[in-house]
Amino acid sequence: MLDVAVDARNRTDEAVRSMLISRAEGAHRLANWILHDPVAAEDAVQEAALLAWSRRRSLRGLDSFDAWFNRVLVNVCREELRRRARKPLVAEIEPLVDGAHERLPVRDELTRAILTLTADEQVVVALRFGRDLTVPQIAAETGIAQGTVKSRLHSALEHLRAALEAGRRAEETFR
Amino acid sequence: MTDVELERQLRDHYRSLDAGSAGRVSLRMADALDRAPGSRRSWGVFVASRRARFGGLVLAAVALLAVASVPLWAGFTAGPAASVTETLAGFGPGPSGTYNLAVANAAVYQAGMTKNGVEWAVFGRRLSISTDHGRTWRDGTLPTAHPGDLPGAGTVAVVDADHVWFLLSAGVDPRFTVFHTSDGGQTWQSTVLPVNIGGESPGTTTFWPGKLSFVDASVGFAFVETSDTGPWTILRTTNGGVSWKATGSAADGWDDVALDADTLWAPFLSDAGSSPAPLLQVSRDAGATWSDAPLPGIAAAGGDSLFVLGGPTGGVQFLGPSDGYLAILQKTGASHATLYFGTGDGGRTWSQLATLPEPVTVAPVFRDATHWYQPSMASSSGSPGIGVTSDAGKTWAITAIDDDWLSANEIQAFWTVDGQNEAALGATNAGGAAGQSLFLSRDGGSTWQPADFSAH
Numbered sequence: 313m314l315d316v317a318v319d320a321r322n323r324t325d326e327a328v329r330s331m332l333i334s335r336a337e338g339a340h341r342l343a344n345w346i347l348h349d350p351v352a353a354e355d356a357v358q359e360a361a362l363l364a365w366s367r368r369r370s371l372r373g374l375d376s377f378d379a380w381f382n383r384v385l386v387n388v389c390r391e392e393l394r395r396r397a398r399k400p401l402v403a404e405i406e407p408l409v410d411g412a413h414e415r416l417p418v419r420d421e422l423t424r425a426i427l428t429l430t431a432d433e434q435v436v437v438a439l440r441f442g443r444d445l446t447v448p449q450i451a452a453e454t455g456i457a458q459g460t461v462k463s464r465l466h467s468a469l470e471h472l473r474a475a476l477e478a479g480r481r482a483e484e485t486f487r
Numbered sequence: 488m489t490d491v492e493l494e495r496q497l498r499d500h501y502r503s504l505d506a507g508s509a510g511r512v513s514l515r516m517a518d519a520l521d522r523a524p525g526s527r528r529s530w531g532v533f534v535a536s537r538r539a540r541f542g543g544l545v546l547a548a549v550a551l552l553a554v555a556s557v558p559l560w561a562g563f564t565a566g567p568a569a570s571v572t573e574t575l576a577g578f579g580p581g582p583s584g585t586y587n588l589a590v591a592n593a594a595v596y597q598a599g600m601t602k603n604g605v606e607w608a609v610f611g612r613r614l615s616i617s618t619d620h621g622r623t624w625r626d627g628t629l630p631t632a633h634p635g636d637l638p639g640a641g642t643v644a645v646v647d648a649d650h651v652w653f654l655l656s657a658g659v660d661p662r663f664t665v666f667h668t669s670d671g672g673q674t675w676q677s678t679v680l681p682v683n684i685g686g687e688s689p690g691t692t693t694f695w696p697g698k699l700s701f702v703d704a705s706v707g708f709a710f711v712e713t714s715d716t717g718p719w720t721i722l723r724t725t726n727g728g729v730s731w732k733a734t735g736s737a738a739d740g741w742d743d744v745a746l747d748a749d750t751l752w753a754p755f756l757s758d759a760g761s762s763p764a765p766l767l768q769v770s771r772d773a774g775a776t777w778s779d780a781p782l783p784g785i786a787a788a789g790g791d792s793l794f795v796l797g798g799p800t801g802g803v804q805f806l807g808p809s810d811g812y813l814a815i816l817q818k819t820g821a822s823h824a825t826l827y828f829g830t831g832d833g834g835r836t837w838s839q840l841a842t843l844p845e846p847v848t849v850a851p852v853f854r855d856a857t858h859w860y861q862p863s864m865a866s867s868s869g870s871p872g873i874g875v876t877s878d879a880g881k882t883w884a885i886t887a888i889d890d891d892w893l894s895a896n897e898i899q900a901f902w903t904v905d906g907q908n909e910a911a912l913g914a915t916n917a918g919g920a921a922g923q924s925l926f927l928s929r930d931g932g933s934t935w936q937p938a939d940f941s942a943h
Contacts, residue, residue, distance in 0.1 A: 329520050336513040345501050354512055361516045422500050430823075430846065441494065442501035459741030459797045460849070467794060467818060472497075473488050 328368045331377050332361050339385050345442035346389040346435055348423060356392055360385040382453055386435055393431030425475035433468035436461055599645060607645045608940065614672040615940050618648050623942045627672015629653050644699040644707060652728050654697050654709060663697055663711050667728035669704075680731050682713050682720050700745040708751065708773070710740025719743075721751070721774035735774020742795070742802040746811075749773050752780075752834065754795030754802040754813065766795055766815065767803070769834055782815070782828055784839050793817050796825070796850040804853050809833050812853035814861075816846055827880050829856070841880025 336357060343353035343360075364384045426434060439450045447465070451458040598608040606617040608624075615624040629643075630653070642654040653666045653675075663680040701707030709722045709731060719740035722731040725748065735751075737743055743753045751770045765779040785793065795802045796814045805811040811834055815826045823846030830837045843861075851861040857879045864874035866887035874883040 329517075332520060333513050333517050336516045340512040341504075344504050348504065354515065357512055358516060358519050362519060365520055422496055426500075437497065438501065441497035442504070444498075457797065459802075462739075462741055463794050463797060467816075469490070469493060471818060473493055476493070476496075477488060 325368065328365065328377070332364060332381065335378070335381060336361070339381070342382065342438070342443065343385060343389050345438040346386070347392060348427065352392060353389075356385065356388045360388045363388065379453065386439070386454055390431050390435050393434055421476055421479045422472070425472045425479075428475065429468050429471060433464050433471070436464045437468045437472075440465055599643075601645055601647060603647060605645065605648045607643075607651070609643055614643070614651065616645070616648050616651075616671050621939075624940050625671055625943065627651070627668065629672070630666050630675040630677070642698060644701040646701050646704055650701075650704040650727065652699050652701060652707065654699050654711075663709070665699070665709060665724075665728050665731065669727070676729070678728060678731060680709060680711065680722055682711060682722070682733065698740060698743070700743065702745050702747055706745075706748045708734075708743075708745045710737060710743050712740065723748070723773050735770060735772070735776075737774060737777075742797040744803055744805075746805050746833075747808070750833075752803040752805075752811075753777065754797065766793055767813070767837075780834055780837065782837050782839075785815070785826075796847065802850055804850070805834075806853065806855065810856070812840075812851075812859075814847070814851050818846075825861075827851075827859070829853075841876075843874075843880065843883070847874075 339357045339360065340350075340353050343356040344350050347353050347356060360381070364381050367384075426437065429437065435454065436450055439445045439453060440447075445453065447458055447461050450461045454461070598606070600606045604618075604620065606621050608615045609629065614627040614629055616627070617624045625648075644652045649669050649671050651668050651672055655664045655666065663682060664677050665680060666675045666677045668675045697709060697711035699707060699709055705725055705727050707724050707728065709724075710719050711722070712719045718736040718738050720733055721735045721737055721740070721743075723734045724731045737751075737753055739753070739755070743751055745751055749771055751774055753768045753770070755766055755768065766782055766785060767780040768777045769780045770777045793815055796816055803811060803813045809831055811830045813828050815828065817824045817826055825843040825845065825847050826839060827841040827843070828837045829840045843864075845865065847861055847863045849863045851859050851874075853859050857877055859874075859876050859880065861874035861876075861883070864872050864883070864885055866872040866885050872885040872887040874885050876883045
C-alpha cells in the first residue's frame with residue numbers, strides 16, 4: 313500500500329516537473345512583461361519554479377496547474393518590483409525589433425512611465441495588455457478583488473496618460 | 488491621448504518585449520529542479536538561485552523571530568503627518584500545536600466578519616462559519632450550478648451565522664442567480680434576478696460582475712453589470728432574497744455598499760484638476776437618483792488621480808447610521824498619500840481626519856473614531872504590514888508581516904472582533920491553487936496563527 317502511495321507521489325512529482333519546464337518559456341515572457349528586464353525575468357522564473365516545486369503538495373489537481381504557477385510567478389515578480397522600488401533603478405531600454413523605429417520615442421517614454429507605476433499597477437497593466445486578460449481573469453490570477461484590479465488599472469492608465477502627455481509637451485517646448 | 492490610442496501603444500509595447508530565450512530558461516529550470524530538495528534527481532544541494540537561498544535564510548530568521556516574538560524595529564518615522572513605529576509579527580504555532588503550513592495554505596476565496604462577530608470563509612464551494620472568533624468552524628456548501636463555478640469577489644454576503652446569500656454570475660448560463668440560506672449553508676433556495684444580460688452569444692462561458700450588500704436578514708441589494716457599456720443595475724430585496732426588484736442603476740457597482748433599505752454609497756475614481764469628478768456619491772432612494780457627497784479639501788489636495796480605497800471591508804464603512812469613514816489614495820506623479828475622512832451625520836457632511844504620507848492599496852478597517860487598522864502599509868523593509876492607530880491617524884504602529892508565506896503577498900483584509908483587541912486577517916496566498924489564506928490574531932496584530940478550519 314505504501315509503495316502504491318509513494319509511486320503515485322513520484323508520478324505526480326514527475327508531472328509537476330514536466331509541466332513547470334514546459335511552461336518555462338511562456339513564464340519568461342510573462343515575467344519580462346512585468347519586469348521589463350529579460351535577465352531579471354529569468355531569475356524570477358527560476359525562483360517561481362523552485363517555490364512552486366517546494367509547494368507542489370498544495371496543488372489540487374493538475375488541471376489548475378497553470379493558474380497556480382502563474383500566481384506564484386506573478387507574486388515573485390511583484391516582490392522583485394517592490395525590491396526595485398526600495399532602491400533607485402536606472403531603466404535600461406532594450407533595442408526594438410526591426411520596423412518599429414518610428415515608435416522608438418514613444419516606447420522609451422512609455423517604458424519610463426510604466427516603471428514609475430507602483431508594483432501592483434505594473435502587474436495589472438502587464439496582465440491586461442501583455443497577456444490580454446480581462447479584469448475577472450486578472451483578479452483570479454493575482455488573488456485580488458476585481459474592484460481593486462479595476463481601480464489599479466484606471467489609476468495606472470491615468471498616470472501613464474499624464475506622463476506621456478507631459479513628455480510630449482516638454483518635447484514641443486524644446487523644439 | 489484617447490483610451491484607444493493608449494491601449495494600442497501598451498499592446499505594441501508588450502508585443503515588442505516578446506523576446507524568446509531560445510530554450511535557455513527551460514534548461515536552467517530543469518537543472519534547478521533536479522537540484523531542488525525533494526527531487527528524485529536531487530544532488531542534495533540547493534544551489535539554483537541566489538534569491539531563493541536568501542529566501543530560505545529569511546524564512547529561517549523569521550521562524551526564529553516568530554518563536555521569540557522579538558520587536559525588530561522601533562522609532563521609524565515615516566513623515567511629518569504621522570509618526571510610525573514598527574514591530575515584526577510573530578507567527579505562533581497553529582491551533583493543533585504545530586505551525587502547519589498546510590493549514591495556512593488552505594485556499595480561501597472570500598472571507599469576512601459580520602458586525603456581530605461572526606467570521607466566515609469560502610473555500611471553493613465550501614462555506615465555513617465561526618461564532619467563537621475562529622476557534623471552531625461549521626461547514627456548509629455553496630450551491631454552484633456547474634463544477635467549475637467559483638464565487639467571485641463580493642458575491643457572498645453574510646449577516647449572521649445562519650443567513651447567507653451567494654450571487655452566481657459566471658458559467659454557461661447567462662443569468663444572475665441569488666441563492667439564500669437561513670441555516671448556515673445546509674439548505675439553499677434560489678431566485679433568478681429579473682434582469683436581462685446582453686452582448687454574449689448563447690452557450691458561451693461568460694462572467695458577469697456582480698456583488699451583494701446586505702443590511703440585515705431581510706434587506707439587501709444586488710449590484711449587477713448587464714452589458715459591457717451600460718450602467719450596473721441595482722436590485723433590492725426586502726424579504727431575505729426570496730424576490731428582487733430593480734430600484735435603480737449605478738455607473739459602477741464594484742464598491743457600492745448599502746447602509747439601509749434606501750441609502751447606498753458609491754465611491755469612484757477621479758482625475759484631479761480644475762474640475763475633478765466626484766469621488767463619492769450617495770443615493771437615498773435605493774439607486775433611483777444619485778447626488779455628490781463633497782469631500783472638503785480634495786480639490787485643493789490636487790494630484791493626478793484620486794480614488795476611494797476599496798477592499799473586502801468596503802470602500803465606505805458605516806459603523807452605525809451616523810458614523811462613517813473612508814480612505815482615499817492620492818497620486819501626484821510618483822508620490823502618494825492616503826487621506827482619511829469621516830462623517831458624524833450620516834454622510835451629509837464629511838471632514839478630513841488624517842493624512843498618511845505613503846500609499847496603501849486596501850481600505851482600512853475603522854473600529855471607532857480613533858482606532859483604525861490599515862492593511863497593506865509598507866514596513867521599512869518593504870514587506871507588507873498592518874498599521875494600527877489609536878489616535879485617529881496621528882501616530883501609527885506597523886506590524887510587519889515578514890513571514891515567507893505572506894511576504895510575497897498582500898494583506899487584503901483585516902477585521903476586528905467586538906472591539907476586544909482581537910482580529911482576523913485575510914492575505915493572498917502565493918502557493919495556493921487560488922485565493923487567500925486566513926490568519927488570525929487575538930492580540931491586536933502582534934502574533935498570528937493560521938486559521939484551523941478543520942476544528943469543529
